[in-house]
Amino acid sequence: MNPLMERRLRQLRSRVLVRSWEYRQRQHARGAWFRLRRVLTFAAEAYIVSPDDARQLVAEGRRPEPAGDEFEPPKLIVFATRERVARLRGARPVPVRLTRDLLAATCLVLVPFVTPASRGRTRRV
Amino acid sequence: MTFRDRLLATIRAAKPVLEAPGVMVVGSEVPNLLEPGAAATLIVSQDLDVGVPVEHHAEVKRQVAELHAFRASPEEPSVWVPREPGLLEVNFIGMDPTQDPAEAYVLDDDQLPLLVFGALSLVSPGVELDLMETRVRLPRAAGLVLEKLVTDRTGEKGERDLLVALGLLMTATPDDIDEVEIMFRRLRPELRHVVRSNLTILSLLEARPGMPDPGPHRADVAALLRRLEGEEGSDP
Numbered sequence: 001m002n003p004l005m006e007r008r009l010r011q012l013r014s015r016v017l018v019r020s021w022e023y024r025q026r027q028h029a030r031g032a033w034f035r036l037r038r039v040l041t042f043a044a045e046a047y048i049v050s051p052d053d054a055r056q057l058v059a060e061g062r063r064p065e066p067a068g069d070e071f072e073p074p075k076l077i078v079f080a081t082r083e084r085v086a087r088l089r090g091a092r093p094v095p096v097r098l099t100r101d102l103l104a105a106t107c108l109v110l111v112p113f114v115t116p117a118s119r120g121r122t123r124r125v
Numbered sequence: 126m127t128f129r130d131r132l133l134a135t136i137r138a139a140k141p142v143l144e145a146p147g148v149m150v151v152g153s154e155v156p157n158l159l160e161p162g163a164a165a166t167l168i169v170s171q172d173l174d175v176g177v178p179v180e181h182h183a184e185v186k187r188q189v190a191e192l193h194a195f196r197a198s199p200e201e202p203s204v205w206v207p208r209e210p211g212l213l214e215v216n217f218i219g220m221d222p223t224q225d226p227a228e229a230y231v232l233d234d235d236q237l238p239l240l241v242f243g244a245l246s247l248v249s250p251g252v253e254l255d256l257m258e259t260r261v262r263l264p265r266a267a268g269l270v271l272e273k274l275v276t277d278r279t280g281e282k283g284e285r286d287l288l289v290a291l292g293l294l295m296t297a298t299p300d301d302i303d304e305v306e307i308m309f310r311r312l313r314p315e316l317r318h319v320v321r322s323n324l325t326i327l328s329l330l331e332a333r334p335g336m337p338d339p340g341p342h343r344a345d346v347a348a349l350l351r352r353l354e355g356e357e358g359s360d361p
Contacts, residue, residue, distance in 0.1 A: 002201065002202060004200055005231050006231065012229050013229065037322075041350055042347050042351070095331075113347050
């Protein structure tokens with residue numbers, strides 16, 4: 001067998017093994033990144049906000065996304081409408097990507113694509 | 126010379142194998158060829174992936190002798206490099222419909238060895254195009270989308286492959302998306318999870334110069350993820 005192809009095959013099989021391990025770990029800490037990415041996938045916009053603002057949004061009845069609890073320090077992540085975010089003075093928009101700013105943020109407000117009712121479901125997956 | 130010129134010139138030069146039984150173009154050039162007029166604006170890579178059904182390997186191997194514009198790479202004989210400028214590399218890949226999507230093997234051969242990717246078992250023949258007097262078979266979009274999404278995607282190459290899935294979704298019809306959902310439900314739980322995971326990665330990718338930008342299509346990716354997960358969420 002061609003050595004390069006053999007190496008590619010070996011690498012591919014190794015990745016499949018790792019992936020299977022990750023799948024088995026998905027309910028545990030290893031799955032936290034998937035759950036965070038999944039919540040962000042349903043966000044059209046993301047804003048870094050102060051803890052006071054984030055707590056205010058929760059007090060208004062918005063449910064914190066459980067995916068945020070899986071990090072240390074925990075992230076308080078809530079969905080809110082664009083109009084509600086516009087009334088938060090200190091809200092700072094950040095790209096919806098895994099940037100340093102977004103990952104370092106402890107309080108995030110996400111604007112859903114369609115309606116708040118259709119935001120990312122929060123069951124552990 | 127534009128990328129489209131190079132792609133079409135490569136297709137003309139690769140006619141002997143592209144018209145061999147069962148052969149399909151399966152990689153990053155599919156969305157380019159599916160654009161109206163094969164506009165080829167969704168540039169992700171600089172090669173032409175040619176899927177060879179293992180049951181037709183012998184016929185394709187005979188046709189490879191007619192590829193005068195290319196020669197096999199000495200390092201990797203499944204890759205044929207152009208002898209002249211203005212052409213793309215041709216990358217031969219094995220397809221085995223009986224293979225598990227997570228598996229792979231090498232079909233060893235002195236002249237045309239193939240790395241056979243199990244994920245390509247999800248791919249089935251779709252439209253045929255007539256380009257540069259060459260009959261080009263393309264896969265059905267749904268199967269190729271899932272092939273891109275069930276394969277492990279890490280690093281630069283992985284992200285580019287996800288952009289191919291994006292390009293396919295950009296050109297997909299509602300029927301194609303229905304088919305993606307049907308095929309997705311037939312996958313085993315681990316592979317369904319991989320598909321969902323890759324969709325989240327695709328959604329968060331940064332735009333790259335000259336490549337399809339996920340940004341304007343994030344809502345579509347989110348809608349597809351939600352649809353695949355269904356009302357009750359996806360598998361555990």
